[in-house]
Amino acid sequence: MPTIKDVALKAGVSATTVSRVLNNRGYLSEELKHKVHQAMEELNYRPNELARSLSRSKSNIIGLIIPHVSLPFFGELTSHIEEHAYREGYKLLLCNSWQDKQKEQEYIHMLRASRVDGIIMGSHTLEVEAYRQMNLPLVTFDRQISPDIPYVCSDNYEGGKLATTLLIQKGCRHLAHIGGHPKLNILSHLRCVAFEDMAKQHNLEYVTLHTDNNSFDFEAYEQLLGQLFAEHPEVDGIFAGSDIIAAYALKACRTRGRRVPEDVKIVGYDGIMLRSLLDPPITTIRQPMEAIGKLAVDLILQQVQGHSVAAAHILPVELEEGATT
Amino acid sequence: MPTIKDVALKAGVSATTVSRVLNNRGYLSEELKHKVHQAMEELNYRPNELARSLSRSKSNIIGLIIPHVSLPFFGELTSHIEEHAYREGYKLLLCNSWQDKQKEQEYIHMLRASRVDGIIMGSHTLEVEAYRQMNLPLVTFDRQISPDIPYVCSDNYEGGKLATTLLIQKGCRHLAHIGGHPKLNILSHLRCVAFEDMAKQHNLEYVTLHTDNNSFDFEAYEQLLGQLFAEHPEVDGIFAGSDIIAAYALKACRTRGRRVPEDVKIVGYDGIMLRSLLDPPITTIRQPMEAIGKLAVDLILQQVQGHSVAAAHILPVELEEGATT
DNA sequence: AGGCCATGCCGACCATTAAAGACGTTGCGC
DNA sequence: GCGCAACGTCTTTAATGGTCGGCATGGCCT
Structure with missing residues (x-):
């Protein structure tokens, strides 16, 4: 995999300059931009997200802990969450807790170690303290953990x-x-x-x-x-x-x-x-699963940006009559 | 978040020593180990996986691209894949392609940029060349792309x-x-x-x-x-x-x-x-979904370890009679 | 004296970003 | 017409958090 240095060498500029072209930062002549872009294409270069994340202290990853993706409800919710996250430039790390205390705790540790930007919890078997300690943007689904941790649920x-x-x-x-x-x-x-x-x-x-x-x-x-x-x-x-x-x-x-x-x-x-x-x-x-998924992602993003968010997010439900009534 | 330096300071040792304890490398006295572990616990320290990944050029992340998690079959498969991956110390990055060419290509780029260690593809809308170009451990499900890319499927x-x-x-x-x-x-x-x-x-x-x-x-x-x-x-x-x-x-x-x-x-x-x-x-x-999931993960891991693997992996099916025949 | 054990220290390295600096050209005020 | 700041453009340096190898430093044992 080519690195930023390879691109710099090929374009005949410094690595920093390539970085600035990548991020469109500072003064850049059209000619330079063109040169760098061309070098990037020729090398099929993709910036290393790990290095970017490390440097910026921001991974653009959201962790999702749910009981089980193969449960239809959570599968659908996961789909919506993934879609909105991706749209906002975030990736999704999936964790199936099996509704197991220990697994859930391990996943939380793992996600913190991975420096995810936030966690969406659809599984909650732990005590309140465990969630408060993690000190990370958090959104829960269907559980109110404490007045300062936002939650999303249907009415x-x-x-x-x-x-x-x-x-x-x-x-x-x-x-x-x-x-x-x-x-x-x-x-x-x-x-x-x-x-x-x-x-x-x-x-x-x-x-x-x-x-x-x-x-x-x-x-x-x-x-x-x-x-x-x-x-x-x-x-x-x-x-x-x-x-x-x-x-x-x-x-x-x-x-x-x-x-x-x-x-x-x-x-x-x-x-x-x-x-x-x-x-x-x-x-x-x-x-409203799609709205729930979108809101959960948005609430993480708002916290990432340093905004404080309201705690309760109760979305309306709708009666849909089939043929069993 | 505390860093390795904070731990070193607290334990009164050098950062290198903490790293040694973390990775169990070199000679380490019990006393030292204890001291360092205690400092880590007190600080609630978790090594930054981003930094480790960068340094080792290995992310311990597997990318999974499937049409849609909310399809029951893929939901279950995903569950099994996630479980086995986690057991082997790997994380799972989830991507729903919606069976869309462009999304699939974008996801492949994204996963490469994220330096995932391998990709499990359950969605394949692209041409053969697109897969061969990615130059990463790859396993496909239900599609034979080329003789050198392993695939898993049921019989x-x-x-x-x-x-x-x-x-x-x-x-x-x-x-x-x-x-x-x-x-x-x-x-x-x-x-x-x-x-x-x-x-x-x-x-x-x-x-x-x-x-x-x-x-x-x-x-x-x-x-x-x-x-x-x-x-x-x-x-x-x-x-x-x-x-x-x-x-x-x-x-x-x-x-x-x-x-x-x-x-x-x-x-x-x-x-x-x-x-x-x-x-x-x-x-x-x-x-045999569990076996398929496990095998897919194992095939990635074997490639990561530099082993070459066989191309065809056809797992046996079983007739299960219900009441519709 | 030589070998093993236990640790420290230094620096290179991973790929990238952020802040600050360099450098030639202009323009402006006095 | 001289000094100085501003400007545009790019480079240098340091930092992110950890890994890893080499080398140095002792103490203890034989």
């Missing part, structure tokens, strides 16, 4: 309210909610809170089920649904914490001969693209 | 054969294949070739449909299936080029009142985890 409460209200309005009298995260500091838990509030408000019976570990285990979902139908056969309305869970609910209904939406109505959450391959299409609360 | 022909044979054996007489990539140099096209070979061998009628652009457009799949059922209502066996396409096929059958598997049988390809949320579970040809 979880409103989403839960919309979903539950729809079920009630469509005539459901025995409601159930199945969610993934029982932890209170995870904002998605507000979906559950809203569900319970609505059910109480309408004096309806309701059940709430959660996976006990903080994971995204597909088998756990199947088990939970089995449990739900065994213990509460009267349930006629399910608000699922994600579209994936909704898909399992749909499958569980079909297996047990419950017709959807006639006998049981189902509402999901997220609005992942893949729901289009389910049949019937599920009703869901759509999160 | 596409065998997979196509297994799928088609199963359909025939189960009594299908009017076969159809729906695939995504009509390009011949993409190895997954062999699935289609095997399909046609088998159909001919058994003297059966068959249709082959492809999306015309080289994309993964979900709507195109739906359209294609509509076309298939309109023009060839007699079709009773579908070999889909992916599980996603199979899911759409399933949906299309249901919409049109064709029972699966009684009237139409369906076999997919890939074996993505998400197929477990489909109902009925689809029969599929499972690619």
Whole structure:
């Protein structure tokens, strides 16, 4: 790989001058620019980003820690984040935490050592102190860590309210909610809170089920649904914490001969693209994933530029009716 | 962020000694090691990977270019690649090419500029020359670019054969294949070739449909299936080029009142985890994704270490029967 | 005395950037 | 018409944070 010196030699100027042409800094004659550009092309030169990063103390890399890219929601979110980051001249270092405390901590260390300019956290298993200590631009998704760390999330409460209200309005009298995260500091838990509030408000019976570990285990979902139908056969309305869970609910209904939406109505959450391959299409609360991804990147960039940013960033959700209600 | 000098000062030794402790080089007394480690901990010191990379001319970063992480197959593959890379001390820079020529080229430039140690390509829209020019450890997935660039793929022909044979054996007489990539140099096209070979061998009628652009457009799949059922209502066996396409096929059958598997049988390809949320579970040809991911990483590492590697790496597939056959 | 062990010090090196300096030409004020 | 600053253009030097090799310096052991 040619270096700046090779270019300098070929163009008959000093390395600094090449650097100045690269960055368009200071006084540069047209002739010189041309000469240098030509030399760069002939050598197929690309400036070494490692050296640039070291010199400028800025890597233009954003670290992304999520539970797992292969989860549809996080896959889509990652796509959007990557796209906006790239558009702004940033690269994305991907880390799958598997929702594991130790992995998450290791990744944080690794990203700090790599001098990433900021970290977007979609996985949060650690204690508050661990995040505050890292002393780096940070944005979390769906968790409020402390008043000075910005977070992005969808309007979880409103989403839960919309979903539950729809079920009630469509005539459901025995409601159930199945969610993934029982932890209170995870904002998605507000979906559950809203569900319970609505059910109480309408004096309806309701059940709430959660996976006990903080994971995204597909088998756990199947088990939970089995449990739900065994213990509460009267349930006629399910608000699922994600579209994936909704898909399992749909499958569980079909297996047990419950017709959807006639006998049981189902509402999901997220609005992942893949729901289009389910049949019937599920009703869901759509999160604005693209906006979330863009905002997460922007909040990192603003912090990088030294601006202070607001803590709460709650984006609106939208009810999208399919054929399961 | 503290530097090696800060650690040296705190421990009362020279920076060289700290570097020696870091890299376990030369003679080091236990006492010294302890002293230095303590200083590092107290300062929460992490060596600057940018500086190390620059100095060693090795970044320990692998670039991954794929069409899109949010496609389930690539999401899962990415997960495995990331996991194995991390286990070997490598980081992963993620690039979604959107199957776009220009983006792919830009990403290649960017990754070279970032001095990644190697590139895993799961997206290939460019001409052969573009790949050969990059002069970097490279591994491609599902495409043979040239005899000296190693590639990893599943046994596409065998997979196509297994799928088609199963359909025939189960009594299908009017076969159809729906695939995504009509390009011949993409190895997954062999699935289609095997399909046609088998159909001919058994003297059966068959249709082959492809999306015309080289994309993964979900709507195109739906359209294609509509076309298939309109023009060839007699079709009773579908070999889909992916599980996603199979899911759409399933949906299309249901919409049109064709029972699966009684009237139409369906076999997919890939074996993505998400197929477990489909109902009925689809029969599929499972690619060993974890092995593919691991191998791709290993092939990069071997090249990094200067070993020459074999070109072809074809991993076995497995037929997994669900309830769509 | 010679060999091993443990550390320090110096400088080159990686590729690039930032700040300051050099140098010939002009223009301006007095 | 002389001194001096400004100007445009490029170069020199130092810094970024770490690695690495060589060489020097002791102390301890045999």
